Amino acid sequence: MRRHDAFRLGLAPALIVLAIITIGPALFLVLTSLTPLNLTLPDTAWDFSTPLGNYLDLLDDPRFSRSVWVQVKLSVATVAVQLLMGLGVALLLNGDTPVRRFARSGFLIPMVLPPIVVGIVWRVMYAVDISPFHRFMDWIGLPVGSLITNPDTALMAIVIAESWEWFPFTMLMALAALQMVPAAPVEAARIDGANDWQTFRYVIFPYIQQTMLVAGIFRLIDSIKAFPLIFVLTDGGPGDVTEVTNYYAYRQAFTFSLWGYGSAIATLMVIGIFVLSWAIDRLTRAADAEAG
Amino acid sequence: MQKRADRSARAARRTRNRLRLGDGATLVLLALVLFPFLWLVQMSFRPNTDILGYELAFTPTLAHYRALWTGAFPGSFVNSLVTSTASTALALLIGVPAAYSLSRAGFRSSRSIALWILATRMAPPIAFTIPFFLAYRFLGLSDTRTGLILIYLTFNLALVIWMMKPYFDSVPRELEEAAWIDGCGTWSAFWRVTLPLSSPGLAATAVICFILSWNDFFYALILTRTQASTAPVAIVNFIQYTGWEWGRIAAAGTLVMLPVIAFSILVRNYLVRGLAAGGVKE
Numbered sequence: 001m002r003r004h005d006a007f008r009l010g011l012a013p014a015l016i017v018l019a020i021i022t023i024g025p026a027l028f029l030v031l032t033s034l035t036p037l038n039l040t041l042p043d044t045a046w047d048f049s050t051p052l053g054n055y056l057d058l059l060d061d062p063r064f065s066r067s068v069w070v071q072v073k074l075s076v077a078t079v080a081v082q083l084l085m086g087l088g089v090a091l092l093l094n095g096d097t098p099v100r101r102f103a104r105s106g107f108l109i110p111m112v113l114p115p116i117v118v119g120i121v122w123r124v125m126y127a128v129d130i131s132p133f134h135r136f137m138d139w140i141g142l143p144v145g146s147l148i149t150n151p152d153t154a155l156m157a158i159v160i161a162e163s164w165e166w167f168p169f170t171m172l173m174a175l176a177a178l179q180m181v182p183a184a185p186v187e188a189a190r191i192d193g194a195n196d197w198q199t200f201r202y203v204i205f206p207y208i209q210q211t212m213l214v215a216g217i218f219r220l221i222d223s224i225k226a227f228p229l230i231f232v233l234t235d236g237g238p239g240d241v242t243e244v245t246n247y248y249a250y251r252q253a254f255t256f257s258l259w260g261y262g263s264a265i266a267t268l269m270v271i272g273i274f275v276l277s278w279a280i281d282r283l284t285r286a287a288d289a290e291a292g
Numbered sequence: 293m294q295k296r297a298d299r300s301a302r303a304a305r306r307t308r309n310r311l312r313l314g315d316g317a318t319l320v321l322l323a324l325v326l327f328p329f330l331w332l333v334q335m336s337f338r339p340n341t342d343i344l345g346y347e348l349a350f351t352p353t354l355a356h357y358r359a360l361w362t363g364a365f366p367g368s369f370v371n372s373l374v375t376s377t378a379s380t381a382l383a384l385l386i387g388v389p390a391a392y393s394l395s396r397a398g399f400r401s402s403r404s405i406a407l408w409i410l411a412t413r414m415a416p417p418i419a420f421t422i423p424f425f426l427a428y429r430f431l432g433l434s435d436t437r438t439g440l441i442l443i444y445l446t447f448n449l450a451l452v453i454w455m456m457k458p459y460f461d462s463v464p465r466e467l468e469e470a471a472w473i474d475g476c477g478t479w480s481a482f483w484r485v486t487l488p489l490s491s492p493g494l495a496a497t498a499v500i501c502f503i504l505s506w507n508d509f510f511y512a513l514i515l516t517r518t519q520a521s522t523a524p525v526a527i528v529n530f531i532q533y534t535g536w537e538w539g540r541i542a543a544a545g546t547l548v549m550l551p552v553i554a555f556s557i558l559v560r561n562y563l564v565r566g567l568a569a570g571g572v573k574e
Binding site: 002003004006007008010011013014015017018021022024025026028029032089092093095097099100103104105106107108109110112113114115116117120121122123124125127130132164221224225227228231232246249250253254259262263266267269270273274277 | 317
């Protein structure tokens with residue numbers, strides 16, 4: 001029994017600190033979202049006269065609904081590209097040669113770079129006057145204008161940079177799963193005359209689909225937090241074509257000082273992410289049960 | 293007989309060619325993927341007169357690095373080092389005993405604690421930033437290293453618990469029980485027996501915490517201004533003051549990523565577990 005008390009003592013500090021730095025702020029965030037808090041107007045703190053005011057305003061805020069739509073486009077596109085690219089590279093790296101062992105470390109670089117550096121790397125690539133990409137396009141006779149200042153291509157430019165940054169994550173997970181695929185069924189399929197695609201689709205893929213699903217979920221949830229790339233490349237523009245919900249909440253709170261409103265958006269984001277995690281948990285469990 | 297030998301030789305040759313082809317494709321792809329990153333590094337050594345140049349042959353210069361040395365950048369680099377190290381140390385100090393307790397005690401609430409930790413991992417940083425910013429104004433912690441160290445605990449503490457618990461699970465209990473019988477207390481047995489056995493995991497966890505704190509941009513952007521600003525924020529600051537001075541920005545970017553690249557090669561094999569904390573089924 002004394003030992004159990006010792007364990008309790010070991011756990012307590014972590015739980016207390018975690019409560020102070022997570023539950024405390026969460027409650028504070030929800031409370032703030034129920035006030036029209038604006039730091040330039042001191043009376044607005046703790047003014048709970050219209051608790052749902054911010055949320056009602058959000059319903060009629062076209063910029064908010066546009067930001068959600070931008071988010072959906074960004075998330076779907078980046079997750080899809082990352083899954084395909086990650087899986088493709090993982091298949092290529094799955095052989096065990098010195099070259100590929102070396103390449104496995106090399107491909108990790110984009111993911112571990114500080115996000116701000118990723119932003120600068122791509123800012124250079126997208127700067128018409130100094131970018132080797134633009135120079136190359138000029139040289140082959142297909143000059144392109146700046147991708148990040150053109151409303152039609154700005155979001156695509158973000159998708160490219162974000163996918164470049166995070167495909168190593170899906171690649172690592174796919175690679176780990178591929179290395180767990182047993183050799184016997186793959187050989188059996190080959191002997192039975194299955195071609196590469198058939199072997200992949202019907203023998204290998206069933207072994208790794210669960211991992212790919214989990215990898216996709218992680219990227220989906222993290223894509224909702226995209227910030228440094230947008231900050232450095234487009235600042236949400238041109239207009240608001242790359243302004244995702246996270247960025248909009250940041251603007252409302254830290255640029256316009258509308259803390260109550262920003263908190264309401266952040267609260268909705270938290271709820272959205274938790275609902276998403278819950279739905280996905282259900283989904284993967286169903287898939288688990290199916291797989292037996 | 294002869295025919296069969298021929299066929300197997302052909303098959304072996306085919307496999308070898310395939311491998312060689314795959315190796316070639318791998319290298320080409322790696323070069324393509326890393327090109328944007330390498331371009332930034334070479335830009336940091338290009339003299340200002342030739343910063344827009346494309347010729348691969350140029351006389352490299354350290355002028356941009358020297359220019360950084362005289363400005364506010366070294367101070368911000370120190371801030372990054374101090375906050376990342378302190379937050380990592382603090383997270384280990386509080387998180388490691390908690391992970392061990394969760395591993396050994398079989399608390400009835402273990403599952404809810406695990407969910408809570410996962411929720412912390414999933415929550416968007418903006419949800420923490422708004423209340424922390426308001427509270428720090430009130431507490432006088434804005435633009436201080438202490439403030440940053442505290443908010444980095446929001447992700448580091450959860451990560452330490454999540455990563456260390458499986459390591460402790462894999463250390464056989466019999467070893468500690470033997471130490472208990474020899475008269476060790478619970479925590480001295482942990483300190484002398486279990487912790488040394490989990491040291492590779494501990495090192496990997498520490499490195500990943502350090503990388504995550506070092507890479508942070510969002511929290512530091514909002515919670516610091518001048519005194520405590522970290523290296524990533526310092527880069528953005530001088531973009532705002534002096535415009536896009538490409539050479540200097542490239543040099544600063546190269547400096548900021550150096551420690552991270554060195555460290556991540558060390559812990560390559562643990563990265564998935566750290567970054568996917570909660571997703572990879574043990």
